[in-house]
Amino acid sequence: KNQVEQSPQSLIILEGKNCTLQCNYTVSPFSNLRWYKQDTGRGPVSLTIMTFSENTKSNGRYTATLDADTKQSSLHITASQLSDSASYICVVRGNSGGGADGLTFGKGTHLIIQP
């Protein structure tokens, strides 16, 4: 069964600090992995997409890593800002098709940045 597990479930850090969110998946065969940011009352917005051959990808202060061998990904946030407070959702796309074009969602990590 395809699954995406995220940790921690929630995280509170001080403004300016760094943090790393984890995503482990069992989706096979693998196509790509996206990290989404979901602000309260909004829909998820894509931050990065990682394909099988990519190890690291950055988008401003966000850096995603992918280890396709261990089926793990991380999202590192540098110099956090209050606006980073949101839920971060890991979404893995498999190649076998199926509902939602084979997307499997994690439950997300709820990140709170405190001043």
Add this chain to the structure above:
Amino acid sequence: EAGVTQFPSHSVIEKGQTVTLRCDPISGHDNLYWYRRVMGKEIKFLLHFVKESKQDESGMPNNRFLAERTGGTYSTLKVQPAELEDSGVYFCASSQASIYNEQFFGPGTRLTVL
């Protein structure tokens, strides 16, 4: 360019009533998806339209849910009659046909069934 819009943003109804949710995808996006997130759980797929045709409705929980996309533009999702377990946030997403197939999400409709 306008993003995916959904209406209403919130809906509170009593068990047994009917509710209709609406989604307007990004103009030109043939693919339209409905998802639901129940509190404490992950986002789950409901169904997928390609233009006006249902491509995959394997995620629809039961026959109380009816989705339509007449003319291949906006879509509606009707729940009739609503049950307590239907409460949650219903998201709509749309995408173009591309190798990355990024889905753009709407803000969601929060449905509460009392």
